[in-house]
Amino acid sequence: MKYLRRLIWYIATRLMIITGVLGLMTIAFYFSMNASNIQIILKDGMARRAQVVMMGEGEESLENYFSPTYLSRDAALQTTRNGTNPYSRYQITGLDHRLSMEWMWSWPWEDTARATVVERVPGIDGRILSSYRTTLPEDQWAVPRWQSGRYDVILSRENGRWRIKNMTLVAALDTP
Numbered sequence: 088m089k090y091l092r093r094l095i096w097y098i099a100t101r102l103m104i105i106t107g108v109l110g111l112m113t114i115a116f117y118f119s120m121n122a123s124n125i126q127i128i129l130k131d132g133m134a135r136r137a138q139v140v141m142m143g144e145g146e147e148s149l150e151n152y153f154s155p156t157y158l159s160r161d162a163a164l165q166t167t168r169n170g171t172n173p174y175s176r177y178q179i180t181g182l183d184h185r186l187s188m189e190w191m192w193s194w195p196w197e198d199t200a201r202a203t204v205v206e207r208v209p210g211i212d213g214r215i216l217s218s219y220r221t222t223l224p225e226d227q228w229a230v231p232r233w234q235s236g237r238y239d240v241i242l243s244r245e246n247g248r249w250r251i252k253n254m255t256l257v258a259a260l261d262t263p
Contacts, residue, residue: 117195121249125200125242126188128152128249133206134184137233140167141179141211153251154243161254173231176219182233183210189237198244199252205260208233235260 132152138144140163149158158164166172185207193200215228237260241253 114195118193121193121195121200122191124249125191125193125202128242128251129188129202129204129240130186132251133186133204136161136163137182137184137206137208140164140172141174141182141213141233143167143175154245157251157253174213176223177213177215177230179211179213179230181212182208184208193242200242200244200249202240202242203237203257204240205235205237207235207260 132149135148135152139146139149146158146164146167149164153161187205189203189205191200191202211230211233213230215223220228236256237258239255239257240251242249243252
């Protein structure tokens, strides 16, 4: 009886250790999968948002990255809707968009995530439209800089897809 009890205890402890290791590996896998999906959504979504504002592209493509409620109240997109967009006088042909994720957390079993990102656009290729060259002085012909900043972002998983639910500008940064 003594040997049977030791054998059962030996097998049970080994099974508990194996189960614990497999559980940690599963959590790490789902965390890294969510982190990579969130990184892609943030990078592509923020770049598309900058293109919509600067290049005048359609806002329909933003629905793949942002929730409709956030799109209706985004300050950068409001400038394109109400006619105060500073880039409307320029023909923008390209931009150098950079996004770095400083922090991100999402439990594998939750449908929300939080991230802190830094957005920069150090280079914008473009020129003033010819119709504005006669009305504006030469010192205003340069393309305005994009406001770089640090954002707190909340994402949610809806139908298996991550979307940006809210972005809050934490700090405005100088573009290098």
